[in-house]
Amino acid sequence: MAELTVGRSILEANDRLAEDLRARFREAGVKVINIISSPGAGKTTLLEKTLTLLKHRLAVGVIEGDIQTTEDAQRVAACGVKAVQIETKGACHLDGNMLGGALAAFDLNALDLLIVENVGNLVCPVEFDLGEDLKVAVLSVTEGDDKPSKYPLLFSEAGVLIVNKIDLLPYIDCDLRRIHDTCRSLNPAQAVFDLSCRTGEGLEPWVNWLEAWVRGKTA
Amino acid sequence: MHELSIAQSLLGIVLEEAAAHGVEKVLRVVVKVGAFTNVVPDSLSFCFDLIKEGTAAAEAALELTQVPMAGQCRDCGAELDFSEPVFNCPHCGSTAVELTQGRELFIEYIETAEPDSQPGADSAPPGQEV
Numbered sequence: 569m570a571e572l573t574v575g576r577s578i579l580e581a582n583d584r585l586a587e588d589l590r591a592r593f594r595e596a597g598v599k600v601i602n603i604i605s606s607p608g609a610g611k612t613t614l615l616e617k618t619l620t621l622l623k624h625r626l627a628v629g630v631i632e633g634d635i636q637t638t639e640d641a642q643r644v645a646a647c648g649v650k651a652v653q654i655e656t657k658g659a660c661h662l663d664g665n666m667l668g669g670a671l672a673a674f675d676l677n678a679l680d681l682l683i684v685e686n687v688g689n690l691v692c693p694v695e696f697d698l699g700e701d702l703k704v705a706v707l708s709v710t711e712g713d714d715k716p717s718k719y720p721l722l723f724s725e726a727g728v729l730i731v732n733k734i735d736l737l738p739y740i741d742c743d744l745r746r747i748h749d750t751c752r753s754l755n756p757a758q759a760v761f762d763l764s765c766r767t768g769e770g771l772e773p774w775v776n777w778l779e780a781w782v783r784g785k786t787a
Numbered sequence: 788m789h790e791l792s793i794a795q796s797l798l799g800i801v802l803e804e805a806a807a808h809g810v811e812k813v814l815r816v817v818v819k820v821g822a823f824t825n826v827v828p829d830s831l832s833f834c835f836d837l838i839k840e841g842t843a844a845a846e847a848a849l850e851l852t853q854v855p856m857a858g859q860c861r862d863c864g865a866e867l868d869f870s871e872p873v874f875n876c877p878h879c880g881s882t883a884v885e886l887t888q889g890r891e892l893f894i895e896y897i898e899t900a901e902p903d904s905q906p907g908a909d910s911a912p913p914g915q916e917v
Contacts (some may be wrong), residue, residue: 574804574894577798578818609823651908661789691825695892720872721825753873756882 577690582696585664589671589699596676599782600684602698603723605706606715607688610732612640613765615685619647621775626680626782631670633662633687640685641679650674661692664699681782690719702781709734709742716750724754727759735764790827793892794834798844800894805843809900815845815898821854823872823889827852847897856889 573625577583593600603610615630622628630651632640654666654672667684674682684700686693694703705726707715710733716723723729729751737744744762751758759777763770796835797818805813816835820826821876835849856869861883867876874884 570899571896572810572813572899573896576800576804577799577893578793579892580800581796600906615811659789659792661792663792695789695793695825701842721823722822723876724872753875753882756874 572686579695579697582664585668586697586699589664589668590673592676593682593699595703596679598676598679598682599702600682600698600700601702601704601728601778602684602686602700603706604686604690604693604726605688605708605719606690606711609688609706609708609711611685611688612643614732615644616647617681617765617768617771618778619644619649619773621771622681622779623647623649627678627778628681628683629679631667631682631684633666633685635659635687656687660687660689661694661696662686667698675770681778685754690715690722694722694725694726696723702727704728704730706730706732707747709737710740710743712743713743713746713750716747716754720754720787723751723758726755726758728759728777731760732761733766734762735767735769789825790830791834791838793826794831794838797831797835797894798838798842801844802842803846803895804894804897805899810899811843812898813844813897814871814900815848815850816853817846817850817852817895817897818882819839819891819893819895820851822856823886835842852895854888854891856886858884858886858888860884866887 573605603611619628628649630644630649632651632653633656634640635656637657638653641651642723644651652670654662654670684698703726705722731747748760761770761772797830801813820828832849839845839847847891858869859869860867860879862881863876863879865876865878875882877885
């Protein structure tokens with residue numbers, strides 16, 4: 569019997585792809601965000617509302633990840649923004665290879681911001697680096713205030729937390745403060761936006777922050 | 788269920804290493820898994836066992852060692868252990884805490900049925916053309 573030292577990261581193949589993507593994004597001068605949430609938290613609706621406000625201020629492209637259907641890309645395209653759908657056909661997350669394939673549809677040099685909407689899942693997408701500059705976690709209040717402590721990795725890695733559906737707070741038992749407190753202990757530097765895509769409350773500060781971030785005007 | 792993707796990457800690396808060192812049979816694969824990863828050890832083992840059939844790792848036992856979370860406070864410098872991912876320094880209250888351990892996901896070593904084939908062990912004497 570012999571022992572063979574390996575010392576290799578299991579995700580090295582994806583990590584290498586992600587580094588290549590990161591270099592391409594940097595060279596093209598495009599900022600990239602990776603939006604992650606559970607199914608139904610409102611990622612696509614958030615995109616629709618955000619793009620309506622942002623598309624006149626920045627050149628934006630969108631990549632939609634779903635297990636099946638091209639519905640989300642159609643919804644985004646209806647906002648007047650170029651959108652490409654990745655159908656993972658079963659995979660619970662996007663990886664560097666899938667993203668690299670979808671990039672062929674874009675002229676990265678012409679974009680200020682590329683938004684990637686990951687497959688709805690609080691667990692798997694977090695392990696697969698896509699070369700993005702920023703992860704954005706979306707949590708809707710109806711999912712419960714215990715979710716950040718139950719899925720800490722996402723909420724610790726996300727540079728931005730969006731708490732959606734706050735118009736429903738009067739009707740449910742969700743302690744918004746608990747969400748904020750847990751996320752602060754997971755990632756004290758996180759930018760937090762409480763909003764309602766349905767009423768529009770809180771959208772403007774998020775969109776303004778995003779624009780400033782893309783232009784390099786935030787910390 | 789991203790453990791299947793991870794198991795595929797894991798098996799790929801094991802077979803690559805085995806082939807590179809002329810190993811015909813892998814007996815054991817030792818992997819370090821940080822406590823702060825989204826990897827479920829049982830799922831990973833299950834997936835690995837499913838896909839290893841018919842390969843040089845068909846009889847390999849997957850051994851997963853969990854690496855606990857640890858960190859350091861950037862303000863007071865205290866070395867910290869975490870059982871929960873609540874990253875506050877219990878000594879000075881700072882939230883400027885750096886996670887130094889717990890995100891590992893790598894193959895430490897494999898055990899093979901072949902004689903030692905570590906680089907150096909079977910290489911030609913210095914100065915001789917191979």
